[in-house]
Amino acid sequence: MVSRALSTAVDLIDAPLLYKGKVRELYDLGEHLLIVVTDRISAFDYVLDPPVPAKGTVLNQLSSYWFDLTKGLIDNHVVHTDVRELGAVAKDPEALDGRVMVSRRAERIDIECVVRGYITGGGWRQYQTTGEVNGIKLPAGMRKNEAFPKPIFTPAAKNDVGHDEDISMDTMKEMVGDELALELQEKSLMLYSFARDYCAERDIILADCKFEFGLLDGKVILIDEIFTPDSSRFWDQSKYELDIEIDSMDKEPVRSYLAGTDWDKNSKPEPLPEHVVDETTRRYTDIYRRITASELNHS
Missing domain, CATH: 3.30.470.20 (ATP-grasp fold, B domain)
Structure with a gap:
């Protein structure tokens, strides 16, 4: 069962918001930074509706997995990814579980x-x-x-x-x-x-x-x-084949759907159909499972 989607964490974090990107939000913890990865999805420079359940959890936990694998090759910014260590900063730990990364401040x-x-x-x-x-x-x-x-x-x-x-x-x-x-x-x-x-x-x-x-x-x-x-x-x-458009293991269902509509790419498109959102969630959780050989841990 996939959890509810998270479109923003602004009301869930008791810390100043420094930056809101298409997917990530950056909060000021003083010595460190807090990155919260939402389920927002973008295409052609537009953030789309609705958010895609589990997408942010996949992005955060997969990054954490790779950061850990490569730390012997190069140092990285990760301090920890445990929502429980945030204490009162996390107003809703259950909604934020798996989505947070406390990071060192780098230029x-x-x-x-x-x-x-x-x-x-x-x-x-x-x-x-x-x-x-x-x-x-x-x-x-x-x-x-x-x-x-x-x-x-x-x-x-x-x-x-x-x-x-x-x-x-x-x-x-x-x-x-x-x-x-x-x-x-x-x-x-x-x-x-x-x-x-x-x-x-x-x-x-x-x-x-x-x-x-x-x-x-x-x-x-x-x-x-x-x-x-x-x-x-x-x-x-x-x-894999030469000379074709290979179906990538990512948000390809969203791109394919939009390409098949009459959307002019000059304004925000209509909300994505449920079947496109569901297939995109499946793509993200599948790549996580195949790379890590484990099931996604999401609240």
């Missing part, structure tokens, strides 16, 4: 660190036009969904409003300096390779992913979320 580096193992999505569209992705010249004749000879690092400049902007490595170096740019590239490729191999053992292809990093006491640490359906493109190995 965010305003670069979205994207690694692509396969040529698909926006990378494929760039390649068709220029033969390049983010300024990286690629072999001629590549086919959609083909694996790169080696994964490529394709950063983007973060924009809090609208889309992030794809940039070249040279531009990234101009923005953050050569040394930090190269460190972020190295760490991103290392993390992707680790998760790609981990997923492959579970018959999942990690096609691409994105990371956010921050600086804490002058040291680069991993922040935000990692290897979730919202930050990564997962494919079921059994559905």
Whole structure:
């Protein structure tokens, strides 16, 4: 039985709200930050109705799982994910269970660190036009969904409003300096390779992913979320083919539904039908189960 959906935690947290994103809300705990992951879902830059039950719990617990797996590779911002340790800050611990992450305060580096193992999505569209992705010249004749000879690092400049902007490595170096740019590239490729191999053992292809990093006491640490359906493109190995649009293991039911309507993408669409919401919940809980080999713990 899936729990009720959570659209916002504003009335459930006794702490100042610092930032409300499309999915996450950030609260001020003084020394630390509190991230609450809601069930809101977005597509084409619009937050949709209704929220998707269990989505936020999957995102938070899957990130926590990966942060723990990779902490030997790189330090991260996690302090704990136990709602009981919040005490009176959590007005409704049951509703917040599985959704909270108390984090160390890091200075965010305003670069979205994207690694692509396969040529698909926006990378494929760039390649068709220029033969390049983010300024990286690629072999001629590549086919959609083909694996790169080696994964490529394709950063983007973060924009809090609208889309992030794809940039070249040279531009990234101009923005953050050569040394930090190269460190972020190295760490991103290392993390992707680790998760790609981990997923492959579970018959999942990690096609691409994105990371956010921050600086804490002058040291680069991993922040935000990692290897979730919202930050990564997962494919079921059994559905992998070249030259097709592969059904991703994420909010694909929402995108497919909207694409089949007459929505003009210039205003918020009508609420999603129940069957689309139910199928999206199933997708999120399924990827959690396949990666972690355990059932989702949600209130």
